[in-house]
Amino acid sequence: MGAEYNDNFLSDMDPVLGDHYRQWLPFCRRAVLDTVDELAVRRFAGPAAGFDPSRLDAEALNAAWVTPFREYLQRSGKLLRPYLICLCMDAYGRDPADRPHQVGLAEIVHSSSLMLDDISDDSILRRGAPSAHQRYGTQVAGASASSWLNICFEVVWNDRESLGQDTTTGLIQALAWEHFVTGLGTTIDVTWPWINDANHKPDEYLQQVLHRSTSYTYRLPLKIGGWVAGADTADRVQLSAFGERIGLAFQLVDDVLNIKPGDSHWGKEVGEDISQGKLNLQVLLALQRLASADRARLHEILGSQTHDQELLSEATSLIERSGALDESLRLAQDLASEARQCVEALKVPKIFKERLFALGTYVLRRNR
Amino acid sequence: MSHDSEMLSRARSVAGRAFEEWIPRRCDPAWLDFVSCPARFTWDVDAIQRGFIDPLYDCFDARPEHYRPSLTACLLETVGVEPGCHSLVLVASELPYLATLIVQCLRNGRTVRESMPEQTTIPIPVLVTVAYTARQMAASLVIDHGTSLAGDARTWLAYRVGHALSQSGAGRAVDFAGAGGRLTQGTALLEYMRFFLTPLTFVLPVDCALAAIGAQGQPFAQPLREAAGCAGIAYRIAVALRPTTRSFERYPVEPTLHCLAADVRDGEFAGRLVSLAVAQRRAAEEALRAVPSDLASGFEHFLRHVVDKSLQEMTGEADGRGI
Numbered sequence: 164m165g166a167e168y169n170d171n172f173l174s175d176m177d178p179v180l181g182d183h184y185r186q187w188l189p190f191c192r193r194a195v196l197d198t199v200d201e202l203a204v205r206r207f208a209g210p211a212a213g214f215d216p217s218r219l220d221a222e223a224l225n226a227a228w229v230t231p232f233r234e235y236l237q238r239s240g241k242l243l244r245p246y247l248i249c250l251c252m253d254a255y256g257r258d259p260a261d262r263p264h265q266v267g268l269a270e271i272v273h274s275s276s277l278m279l280d281d282i283s284d285d286s287i288l289r290r291g292a293p294s295a296h297q298r299y300g301t302q303v304a305g306a307s308a309s310s311w312l313n314i315c316f317e318v319v320w321n322d323r324e325s326l327g328q329d330t331t332t333g334l335i336q337a338l339a340w341e342h343f344v345t346g347l348g349t350t351i352d353v354t355w356p357w358i359n360d361a362n363h364k365p366d367e368y369l370q371q372v373l374h375r376s377t378s379y380t381y382r383l384p385l386k387i388g389g390w391v392a393g394a395d396t397a398d399r400v401q402l403s404a405f406g407e408r409i410g411l412a413f414q415l416v417d418d419v420l421n422i423k424p425g426d427s428h429w430g431k432e433v434g435e436d437i438s439q440g441k442l443n444l445q446v447l448l449a450l451q452r453l454a455s456a457d458r459a460r461l462h463e464i465l466g467s468q469t470h471d472q473e474l475l476s477e478a479t480s481l482i483e484r485s486g487a488l489d490e491s492l493r494l495a496q497d498l499a500s501e502a503r504q505c506v507e508a509l510k511v512p513k514i515f516k517e518r519l520f521a522l523g524t525y526v527l528r529r530n531r
Numbered sequence: 532m533s534h535d536s537e538m539l540s541r542a543r544s545v546a547g548r549a550f551e552e553w554i555p556r557r558c559d560p561a562w563l564d565f566v567s568c569p570a571r572f573t574w575d576v577d578a579i580q581r582g583f584i585d586p587l588y589d590c591f592d593a594r595p596e597h598y599r600p601s602l603t604a605c606l607l608e609t610v611g612v613e614p615g616c617h618s619l620v621l622v623a624s625e626l627p628y629l630a631t632l633i634v635q636c637l638r639n640g641r642t643v644r645e646s647m648p649e650q651t652t653i654p655i656p657v658l659v660t661v662a663y664t665a666r667q668m669a670a671s672l673v674i675d676h677g678t679s680l681a682g683d684a685r686t687w688l689a690y691r692v693g694h695a696l697s698q699s700g701a702g703r704a705v706d707f708a709g710a711g712g713r714l715t716q717g718t719a720l721l722e723y724m725r726f727f728l729t730p731l732t733f734v735l736p737v738d739c740a741l742a743a744i745g746a747q748g749q750p751f752a753q754p755l756r757e758a759a760g761c762a763g764i765a766y767r768i769a770v771a772l773r774p775t776t777r778s779f780e781r782y783p784v785e786p787t788l789h790c791l792a793a794d795v796r797d798g799e800f801a802g803r804l805v806s807l808a809v810a811q812r813r814a815a816e817e818a819l820r821a822v823p824s825d826l827a828s829g830f831e832h833f834l835r836h837v838v839d840k841s842l843q844e845m846t847g848e849a850d851g852r853g854i
Contacts, residue, residue, distance in 0.1 A: 226708060283656040284656070300639030300640060302634075306703035309703075311700075313700065316697070317694055319690070320694075343667045343670070346583075346660060346665075347563070350579055350657075353582065354657055364573060364575075369572040370572040370575070
């Protein structure tokens with residue numbers, strides 16, 4: 164599996180973080196791919212599980228279950244989640260190389276969730292290639308993703324002797340809870356366009372994001388990292404809180420960049436969220452603040468599913484004029500400050516606090 | 532339902548109550564705070580009601596058999612444990628099954644539009660999210676709220692839920708990918724069913740009972756699980772071969788097995804399947820010999836009233852074991 168990962172994004176980070184990230188990136192790649200290989204070939208489907216693939220049809224299993232998932236892993240990605248686990252372990256004096264399965268599982272969860280998200284959003288492409296359901300069908304992609312998402316319990320359970328009982332339970336609890344609350348957050352996200360009611364509250368959007376975008380990207384990897392690093396309870400709570408806050412800040416900044424990208428490298432269509440009629444924080448704030456004629460106009464553009472640049476600019480201008488963008492960024496800044504306080508409380512060497520600060524800064528200040 | 536015993540009726544009734552106890556029909560912020568964590572901002576309760584609770588109950592009410600939690604309840608009752616005291620494990624054994632039913636109507640299309648079934652008014656993104664949330668809720672409930680279980684049993688059962696979901700997902704992927712023709716040859720079908728279908732049929736309900744009585748590490752746990760696997764294969768074949776198709780039902784009693792659907796009209800193949808189902812039914816009884824008599828009697832009761840009933844419906848004969 165010769166996946167090539169693009170590390171250009173590291174140049175956007177403070178070197179205190181970027182250099183450390185670069186140092187662990189090759190290990191992260193290996194840990195993810197080796198863990199998947201092991202699960203696919205030896206542990207899950209091997210004789211140890213009481214199953215002889217030759218008596219079924221290894222080719223069928225490979226084609227329907229392994230290949231759709233592996234293709235996602237082989238496409239370029241930042242491997243942020245495995246790196247966060249390495250960062251935590253290094254911060255507490257543990258060697259990430261001792262825990263390749265746990266490093267790998269954060270990316271397994273992430274890639275599985277991308278396959279499921281792509282079905283939900285009916286995305287045609289993922290990282291430049293056809294999405295899994297485009298290539299293999301909705302049922303095959305969905306079932307394969309669900310299988311990989313839940314294989315993570317197996318990854319933890321199989322290592323229970325070396326992890327110890329508390330860490331095993333803590334990790335299974337973290338996985339179970341994050342998997343479930345992601346469902347609640349996504350329910351709100353996918354139900355809003357269906358019930359077609361724009362009278363939602365900004366706080367409802369934030370609660371939705373708290374259980375959707377922040378979960379697999381930051382909170383879960385930092386929880387896993389805290390457990391396998393041997394952090395004490397107080398530090399694990401702070402790591403989780405840090406992840407939650409920067410995850411939320413990330414989404415708010417992402418929403419703003421979607422209509423006002425900071426540079427020409429923004430990888431999506433400008434104003435895509437408006438085209439899709441998304442009711443995010445800035446839109447809900449604008450709808451609360453605008454005078455009735457402007458509010459009606461914004462509703463109209465949001466409901467038109469337009470890709471017309473003039474209309475998208477008009478909507479952006481209405482949102483901006485209402486002060487909603489500034490308010491969103493202010494909240495993101497507040498969250499970043501809270502995240503900083505979480506890091507201050509950690510019992511780790513200063514250099515690791517600086518790395519986590521740099522991560523917060525990267526999330527908040529990025530242009531793309 | 533006329534074949535139901537009193538025990539099975541009681542089991543079904545306690546399973547229904549358990550579900551409503553843990554997942555109320557009317558969602559409110561306090562319940563959401565309880566099952567996840569206190570809201571930092573504000574829950575959109577209406578969205579959760581319409582996008583999760585209502586579709587979940589639509590499926591739950593449409594399939595009142597509740598075989599899986601009933602099996603768990605029967606096993607508990609026969610060892611003198613009040614099933615109502617372990618209501619949460621009953622819910623854990625039902626949720627993944629409901630999740631599978633909810634999405635089984637989707638076609639394996641290359642786009643959402645191509646995958647949309649005719650009989651649903653719920654958009655696919657909502658439908659797949661209902662199934663996702665129901666699936667993943669089981670492990671979370673067990674490990675976060677399973678106070679009736681010992682600590683190690685909670686962790687073990689949460690892992691077993693994840694294991695069953697992982698096996699089942701891999702199996703569904705293979706089935707939908709059109710590997711049917713290959714699966715129906717030689718030993719492949721039995722291996723497929725044993726490895727991928729049985730976990731979410733009757734093995735997980737047995738695991739739920741084992742966790743509730745703290746017996747997951749006992750020597751008899753494996754034979755009991757083996758019996759559940761064999762019974763599950765017999766039952767799933769019987770359901771797949773039932774002569775009457777109930778096309779008016781919104782949700783089938785079990786998800787369709789595409790690997791069987793293609794060949795089932797072939798008389799010789801159907802005959803092999805019947806033999807396989809009967810052999811698995813016998814194998815289940817054999818496996819129970821290594822299980823303590825009280826637990827074994829609970830399982831035998833379930834075999835007689837659920838599995839044999841399905842075998843009888845399959846063959847139209849009076850005694851499913853005597854084919």
